[in-house]
Amino acid sequence: MSLKFGVxxxxxxxxxxxxxxxxxxxxxxxxTWEVNIGQIYTTLQRLERDGLVRPAGARGDRGKQLYELSPxxxxxxxxxxxxxxxxxxxxHEDIYxxxxxxxxVANGDLHALLGRQxxxxxxxxxxxxxxxxxxxxxxxxxxxxxxxxxxxxxxxDIKWIDELSxxxxxxxxxxxx
Amino acid sequence: xxxxxxxxxxxxxxxxxxxxxxxGVSVTVEKGEFAAIMGPSGSGKSTMLNLxxxxxxxxxxxxxxxxxxxxxxxxxxxxxxxxxxxGFVFQxxxxxxxxxxxxxxxxxxQLRGTDAKGRARELMHRLGIGEVAEKYPARLSGxxxxxxxxxxxxxxxxxxxxxxxxxxxLDTRAGEQVMELLGQLHRDGQTIVxxxxxxxxxxxxxxxxxxxxxxxxxDDARLESTDLAASDxxxxxxxxxxx
Numbered sequence: 001m002s003l004k005f006g007v008x009x010x011x012x013x014x015x016x017x018x019x020x021x022x023x024x025x026x027x028x029x030x031x032t033w034e035v036n037i038g039q040i041y042t043t044l045q046r047l048e049r050d051g052l053v054r055p056a057g058a059r060g061d062r063g064k065q066l067y068e069l070s071p072x073x074x075x076x077x078x079x080x081x082x083x084x085x086x087x088x089x090x091x092h093e094d095i096y097x098x099x100x101x102x103x104x105v106a107n108g109d110l111h112a113l114l115g116r117q118x119x120x121x122x123x124x125x126x127x128x129x130x131x132x133x134x135x136x137x138x139x140x141x142x143x144x145x146x147x148x149x150x151x152x153x154x155x156x157d158i159k160w161i162d163e164l165s166x167x168x169x170x171x172x173x174x175x176x177x
Numbered sequence: 178x179x180x181x182x183x184x185x186x187x188x189x190x191x192x193x194x195x196x197x198x199x200x201g202v203s204v205t206v207e208k209g210e211f212a213a214i215m216g217p218s219g220s221g222k223s224t225m226l227n228l229x230x231x232x233x234x235x236x237x238x239x240x241x242x243x244x245x246x247x248x249x250x251x252x253x254x255x256x257x258x259x260x261x262x263x264g265f266v267f268q269x270x271x272x273x274x275x276x277x278x279x280x281x282x283x284x285x286x287q288l289r290g291t292d293a294k295g296r297a298r299e300l301m302h303r304l305g306i307g308e309v310a311e312k313y314p315a316r317l318s319g320x321x322x323x324x325x326x327x328x329x330x331x332x333x334x335x336x337x338x339x340x341x342x343x344x345x346x347l348d349t350r351a352g353e354q355v356m357e358l359l360g361q362l363h364r365d366g367q368t369i370v371x372x373x374x375x376x377x378x379x380x381x382x383x384x385x386x387x388x389x390x391x392x393x394x395x396d397d398a399r400l401e402s403t404d405l406a407a408s409d410x411x412x413x414x415x416x417x418x419x420x
């Protein structure tokens with residue numbers, strides 16, 4: 001995901017200065033992505049260099065500079081919004097490598113590894129369920145949708161672990177190479 | 178909490194196939210717990226629930242509920258046990274089509290010989306189906322039918338509330354309402370055992386998830402129920418500041 005386009009999107013509504021961009025960005029993400037103010041300033045400077053944002057008016061209080069979206073910035077934002085996410089599937093977690101290693105290291109007995117991982121996923125699912133409930137209660141439907149995506153991903157992770165654990169598909173029939 | 182259900186080395190063998198069979202299962206459920214039994218179809222999870230409900234008998238091993246060894250009861254004793262102690266909801270509601278919603282709810286009370294009209298109306302009101310008391314099942318939505326089934330299961334104030342895939346025949350929204358209802362019952366002190374293949378549902382209200390696979394319990398997870406900060410649950414990963 002891109003901080004750059006997040007910033008452009010926020011500037012579409014109204015001119016903002018760096019701190020406002022940071023606060024609104026973090027609020028929009030409901031605390032699921034924290035950025036430091038340095039990253040925001042660097043991003044704004046690069047966007048200005050590339051002609052996608054421009055200063056709005058003179059520096060105000062304590063040197064605060066408001067930025068607004070330029071016509072080129074608007075075009076770039078529209079283009080980004082219209083592009084579907086594609087490219088390779090991202091698998092960030094260690095379990096994928098552990099699984100491959102364990103087949104060699106633990107003589108193919110993956111049950112313990114899979115059991116611990118399933119428990120961790122179940123706990124995550126419970127935490128996500130509670131977070132979704134809270135988001136809905138707070139009227140944050142947008143955030144609840146994000147959490148729902150995470151819930152469904154975690155559910156798929158559990159199905160995968162179950163499949164690996166079952167005698168039909170998984171480690172019951174696995175043989176060490 | 179005190180122990181309500183105990184399965185000791187329970188096996189169930191079905192002629193002609195392994196699906197649903199159990200192989201040496203031992204587990205206990207405490208009073209006031211909301212436990213989910215989770216597993217794929219054919220794993221034996223429904224068999225476990227049926228044994229606890231006294232709807233079926235194990236091939237070997239013992240099932241004890243509230244201190245009563247169900248194996249010591251004859252058919253009549255088992256029927257009385259189910260009537261007095263167990264509320265059961267299924268995936269497909271099983272309402273009698275020629276009785277109204279209210280009449281369906283009253284069946285278990287009538288079997289016991291008690292007049293429960295007041296309690297039935299109160300339950301219907303609480304479950305949000307007060308308006309449909311005089312309607313027949315065919316006139317009700319799936320969600321309403323399942324809530325009627327929940328009211329019927331609750332009419333005799335059961336010690337144990339058992340639910341086998343209670344949202345399986347419902348759309349997402351109606352399913353969530355039924356699960357919300359079970360969550361509320363649990364908060365009011367009801368012991369609940371839920372059977373589901375759906376991990377999202379299992380972890381929604383149940384703090385305990387018992388995983389069943391190929392007739393065996395492969396995991397018994399007690400989950401934390403703390404409200405974490407969003408950033409401790411989800412991290413949206415960004416690229417570093419753009420070039």
